[in-house]
Amino acid sequence: MRLHELTYTEVRKGLSAREFSARELAAAVLDRIESVEPSVRAYLRVRGRDEVLADAASADRARDTGGAAGPLAGVPVAIKDNIVTRGLVTTAGSRILEGFVPPYDATAVERLRGAHAVIVGKTNLDEFAMGSSSENSAFGPTRNPHDLSRVPGGSSGGSAAAVAAGEAVLSLGSDTGGSVRQPAGFCGVVGVKPTYGRVSRYGLIAFASSLDQIGPIAADVEGAAALLSAVAGPDPRDSTTAALAVPDFASALDEGARGVTIGLPAECFGAGLDAEVGEAVLSAVDLLKREGALVRSVSLPHTGHGIATYYLVADAEASSNLARYDGMKYGRRAPVEGDLVDSYSATRSGGFGSEVRRRIMLGTFALSAGYRDEYYVRAQRVRTLIARDYARAFGEVDAIVTPTSPTTAFRLGERIDDPLAMYLSDVYTTQANLAGVAAMSLPCGLSAQGLPIGLQITVDAFRERDMFRIARAFERAVGLPRLIPEF
Numbered sequence: 001m002r003l004h005e006l007t008y009t010e011v012r013k014g015l016s017a018r019e020f021s022a023r024e025l026a027a028a029v030l031d032r033i034e035s036v037e038p039s040v041r042a043y044l045r046v047r048g049r050d051e052v053l054a055d056a057a058s059a060d061r062a063r064d065t066g067g068a069a070g071p072l073a074g075v076p077v078a079i080k081d082n083i084v085t086r087g088l089v090t091t092a093g094s095r096i097l098e099g100f101v102p103p104y105d106a107t108a109v110e111r112l113r114g115a116h117a118v119i120v121g122k123t124n125l126d127e128f129a130m131g132s133s134s135e136n137s138a139f140g141p142t143r144n145p146h147d148l149s150r151v152p153g154g155s156s157g158g159s160a161a162a163v164a165a166g167e168a169v170l171s172l173g174s175d176t177g178g179s180v181r182q183p184a185g186f187c188g189v190v191g192v193k194p195t196y197g198r199v200s201r202y203g204l205i206a207f208a209s210s211l212d213q214i215g216p217i218a219a220d221v222e223g224a225a226a227l228l229s230a231v232a233g234p235d236p237r238d239s240t241t242a243a244l245a246v247p248d249f250a251s252a253l254d255e256g257a258r259g260v261t262i263g264l265p266a267e268c269f270g271a272g273l274d275a276e277v278g279e280a281v282l283s284a285v286d287l288l289k290r291e292g293a294l295v296r297s298v299s300l301p302h303t304g305h306g307i308a309t310y311y312l313v314a315d316a317e318a319s320s321n322l323a324r325y326d327g328m329k330y331g332r333r334a335p336v337e338g339d340l341v342d343s344y345s346a347t348r349s350g351g352f353g354s355e356v357r358r359r360i361m362l363g364t365f366a367l368s369a370g371y372r373d374e375y376y377v378r379a380q381r382v383r384t385l386i387a388r389d390y391a392r393a394f395g396e397v398d399a400i401v402t403p404t405s406p407t408t409a410f411r412l413g414e415r416i417d418d419p420l421a422m423y424l425s426d427v428y429t430t431q432a433n434l435a436g437v438a439a440m441s442l443p444c445g446l447s448a449q450g451l452p453i454g455l456q457i458t459v460d461a462f463r464e465r466d467m468f469r470i471a472r473a474f475e476r477a478v479g480l481p482r483l484i485p486e487f
């Protein structure tokens with residue numbers, strides 16, 4: 001049995017039936033990392049073999065002594081490198097944080113450790129999660145395991161590629177405008193952006209605080225649901241977490257799609273959409289119809305303003321959040337002769353890459369006196385209109401189905417010099433963050449070139465249970481085999 005090829009569901013069965021131990025599973029994953037990392041480069045850092053195996057052995061002991069071990073005990077998980085891990089270098093893909101060792105764990109990480117998950121390492125990302133291809137990492141790009149000449153998507157490209165390539169069973173990413181869903185779609189895995197407030201942002205390195213959420217990635221729907229259950233729920237250290245108990249996502253998985261109403265927004269099936277992506281998504285909808293779902297059209301009239309609104313709001317918040325990197329408190333300080341301002345400026349211009357600098361400048365401009373009303377305040381108003389579109393649609397349907405992205409994975413280098421083309425990858429994903437609702441991507445087929453196509457399911461705030469229910473019904477009905485890339 002090639003243990004690294006197993007989905008979460010298979011891993012959990014095998015561990016419970018004692019067909020293999022967590023230690024054997026971790027060893028198989030580490031071996032897989034050793035053989036494929038030179039091609040994929042999903043990780044910025046893999047923990048030492050001995051440490052990982054020791055954690056796995058302790059999960060085995062917990063299982064042996066405690067009897068009923070939790071759903072994540074012994075499961076190898078990779079963590080995006082903008083989520084802080086105590087004692088383990090965390091850089092957010094930026095030179096400005098090179099060598100930074102966090103003194104604490106993010107709440108999501110603390111909960112994973114408490115559940116005896118086995119943390120494998122930290123995954124690559126676009127610097128500070130700003131990007132859609134993982135090419136903006138200061139430490140080099142990750143490659144798509146299904147075609148090494150293509151990007152894995154971004155910004156959680158490392159987390160998606162790690163799961164797709166069998167270098168982790170599960171991973172955590174973060175999603176501000178699509179950064180879990182788009183790479184999941186490009187890599188043929190499942191990725192979830194939870195409702196804003198479902199998962200604590202404590203220890204998530206802030207990009208745009210009103211949009212950021214940590215989200216799970218897995219090869220199967222059950223894996224994503226299990227990982228979300230483990231990290232979700234109120235946290236006194238993040239006042240934006242909702243005071244709501246986490247529903248039983250696992251029990252939703254067998255409920256099927258019968259009777260759910262699915263809305264198709266015409267605005268997401270028009271110009272700019274690759275024909276084969278659109279066809280794959282529509283045939284997925286047909287399949288859901290055969291599973292008993294009701295399908296009707298809905299309208300999201302402000303969809304066309306999503307990208308502009310998102311990039312104004314996100315960059316404005318980023319310019320404020322990233323002001324803290326001054327080389328004084330943590331991270332790298334550029335050696336400089338001169339005064340404090342010279343030190344700030346040398347540290348920041350040498351420490352940030354070009355995309356991050358572009359966003360700080362755009363965001364600062366959008367917030368500056370004389371322009372604030374015209375850009376930032378206006379974007380906030382449009383954000384409200386977008387949220388109202390969703391509220392209205394969810395008065396009529398339980399879920400909205402669209403493509404995750406307008407195209408399949410593009411080639412490395414293809415969009416890096418054209419920020420607008422890069423930003424257009426997010427045309428269907430930013431709205432869920434602006435509206436604060438939940439959405440996920442799941443694989444729904446392959447293009448003629450053999451590249452994965454992602455289907456997006458969006459539900460109203462705190463209705464993730466419905467989303468998992470529909471996703472699992474589709475996954476079961478379509479029965480796509482897990483794609484294991486060979487190198």
Ligand code: GLN
Nearest residue numbers: 129131175176177178179
């Ligand atoms: N691609 C989008 C951006 O560049 C989204 C990033 C994200 O969700 N972190 O901002």
